[in-house]
Amino acid sequence: MQLQQASTADRPRSGGATRWAAPRDAAPPPQGGLDLIEQFGTRRLARRGQEFYAAGDPAQFCYRIVSGCVRTVGLDEDGRRQVAEFLLPGDLFGFDSLDTHHLSAEALTDTVVVCYPRRAVDALAEQHPGLARRLRDLTLRNLRRAHEKMFLLGRKSAGERVAAFLLEMAERTAPGAEGTHIALPMTRADMADHLGLTIETVSRTMAQLCREGAIASCKSGIEIRDREALANFCAGGTRH
Template sequence: MAPDLADTATTKPFSALRPIPSPPAAMARPAAARIPDHAPVSSDAGLAAALQQIATMIRIGRDASLLEEGDAADHVFRVVRGTLRSVKVLADGRRCITKFLQPGDFVGLSEREEYSFTVEAVSDATLLRYPRRRFQTLLRGDTRLMHTLLTLICGEMTAVQDRLLLLGRKSAAERMASFLLAMAERQGSQPEDAAAGAIMTVHLPMCRQDIADYLGLTIETVSRLISRLRAQRVIRLEGAQNLVLLRRDLLEEMCEIETA
């Protein structure tokens, strides 16, 4: 059963990576081998096409481990479908989720010889796997591809700066509001009825414990914040994994965002 926003984190045995069998030679590459429509594209599409020649598509199940901290960094991955979490466990045993990885995100981009984090699947996920050495060689041979990748990395650095601000200076309520707005932006959620207060739906496959570990809060605080936003009719829960933003404007005010 998929995790509910009201559920706490659950632990399941890690399953092995499952490469998808290659199609017959007479068949063209399946559309799934390309970055799907809901993933970030534009100039990024050229990068995806160039990397396709060295890619292997794999699937992992919910709660499975894609890679472990300390493993040899032999591969780079890119998310095609699903959501994953990047995890660090502190010396005192506390878990910190540093990022939720979504379609279009790269995993394992580093000059280190070992992965410095663990990556687990929040939901069933499909990824493209690239041999690290061949990945680097391909990029070095094409300055346009290198520039495209650099642009993506700069975007990630900006996101890291925003996260440092979120954890270092924002209140618990501001953190929650920022998280919901960021998830809506990543998913490209569009208002369903602008005249009714910019209603939009956000898919949240992660449980409340995941959200707490990402925001640096306790699960009790996350639950209280969600209950408060529901009571104030700022959000509405729909099903196990969907949350409707009824008043985006109020969330922006909570984040101290200046709107045009």
């Protein structure tokens, strides 16, 4: 399942754009100090289900998503799973590692990434304090998000978790828009393992949100019908 470098490699500006590089879902290259690393980026395609790296692997590469969706996953000896994050076009991953990755990263859909050798990134950071700063800020933002997620997992009800998740996905894919279609490329099992619930509870909760008119379910996604109601649900919809 490991990503094949040779077979899917693709020069950064090579003319042969595949359908994965279609402009409508392509994420722009990063701004700020991070554009320095762009010269070392290599474009790659990962098929649905392919693994970018496994937990414990040496951290050789970091990635930026151009199109598609990726999940980072932790697994314990009992087979219990925790999906740390879902990553969308524009998101970076694999930067948040020391010598080895402690989570695995897998493509949820066919995904195009730009891939940077860590060695080059680290060397560049040595010379450019601005880049080093950006990398630290990136990690700090991830840490902040992790703390918010800890709060979600430790202190929120099933309803609040699902509603918060849907709002987050909506915000990330179509900021501010109401009534638009939100793609949910992950399975119920992925959502459950992300939210600390079971697939049945996720399914039931989404059914309830439909019944109450907050969302409508389309195929492989939802539509936000009543953002207000969803946000409300976030802060104690089930609790009295």
